[in-house]
Amino acid sequence: MNKQIYLAFINGHFPPDWKNLATDLRHCLPFTFEILSLKVNLRLFHSADRHQYHSTLLLGHLLKNLPEQGEKIIGITDVDIYIPILTFLFGEAQLNGRGAVVSTYRLNTVFYGLPRNDKLLYDRTLKEIMHELGHTFGLVHCADFECVMNSSTYVENIDLKQAFFCQSCQDKMGITCDKRTT
């Protein structure tokens, strides 16, 4: 499969030790991952009341920036994102669509008043990217608590899952996952 998926890091948010991200994703997802650095005027999506950024609007903006040869685009940001009906989101995706967005804001241990843990932040972000990409390939939440498609409504949920699609989800996506990423 030669599907080109763009990992769009918004406003220079790309920690230096994340250079293996594309490789780690390829362990499970047999696509070509391209890193993009994207400049976005986030103020357009800012809510003064909530001090958060509207995820759906941001996602719409990202889609406009999907290069012609690209199959999908996933934005990665360090700001806190929301949709009006929910207090926060870890990420948002178009089910069976071309775009997704992931926020590292609440994946960071510092947000919870804990010491900085870069390794954990990386693992959580990897799983969230896989999760949202899964949605763009039409996968819904999975009941298997170890599967990356298991629903996560709090951060510890993400730590419980593996950076891995269960057999049923792999079958639905038509992929074979290498468990080395876990």
Place this chain on the structure above:
Amino acid sequence: MKPYKILIVDDELSVRTSLNEWFLEDGFKVETAESAEDALYKMHRGPFDLILLDIKMPGMDGITLQKKIKEIDADVVIIIMTAYASVETAVEALKLGAFDYVTKPFDPDDLSRLVRNALKQKELADENIQLKEKITELAGVSNMVGESEGMKRVLEMVDTVAETDSTVLIRGESGTGKELIARAIHTRSKRRYFPIVAVNCGAIPETLLESELFGHEKGAFTGAQYRRKGKIELANGGTLFLDEIGDISSQMQVDLLRVIESKRFTRVGGGDEIQVDFRLICATNKNLEKLVEEEIFREDLYYRINVFTIFIPPLRERRSDILLLTEFFIQKYSRTMGKPVKKISAAAQEILLSHPWPGNVRELENAIERAMVVGKHSEIMSEDLPLHINEQEKKKDNFIKLDDLEKQHIEKIIAEANGNITRAASLLGIDRVTLYNKIKKYGIKR
């Protein structure tokens, strides 16, 4: 997981869209409605398992909509959403049967858990109903047998009245199955998962009936060592079946009328009023109109209980049901006695069909039960039936028609006269032509 169907009702597009996506990702089937009218239209089109309902919408508000939704589908789970945390509206929504109440925006974990719990509870409730229906079916409570026009009418009336909460008066001779009809109404009503409490007013002495119906407090009378709930209190939520209502005393009629009208009563020896909610079904084999005329039965109570009347025809007026009922009782007693299912001989069928059945279905059931116990053949024979039924048949044999008697007598005289017609006519005291005419009429062979 069962593919649950969720309806999101909110006038804000962003709420509908985001919740739609959220639940789609969770694997639910989702529909959205932008107004109360749209929601009601969608409710009429198909059932939903759960509805997320915005309490504040232009036009019809969420509380009114909730009432209308419950009228269409009483079992659907409703979760109220609001932008303002108002205790009053929350309480009102919960009183009207909403599962819970959430304030916008929701914490994703709260929303997820809430929906999961609500659907789990609904699943358990549905399963509970299914199991109870299975038990009801296995217990055969709703078995009512009859294909005659009279019985079909009764069954139609049962179906008509069961869904309502109307008071029902069942009339019919003793043994026609009045209690069975009362139970059928109860098991087909919305109160079916609450008890049906039957009281045979005619069988309980007047002095005990008051305590039996209303219960008593400890020390209310000699022997009242404990507080005891009465039948009325036990029927709370369900059905109170008062059999032989025509037999109650005038004082009890007054007490009963008060309870029926106010749905409140006090236990014997008690001071506190107790509120109850029950459906009343009464039965009698008495002519209540005559009792009212004779001032034995209160007119106001008569009108109170005579709201919807079902007359059960006696078995002699629905003879086509006799063999059906016989078959039903044979099956029933084969099961309970652990005996193979028997057939019924033609002679026994003949007897059953011609018997007047003054004791109605009860008498027939007893006759079959007895025949199943005493019968030694693979068929129920006429001699297996109770003696009084056979006797009746024998007595019937003694009533010979005049024509049959004349025919028998002529045959006998002709035989005595060795076929000599002139002699036979002489012995009978008639002329030969008359005898020839009678021989022709009765087809007598010489």
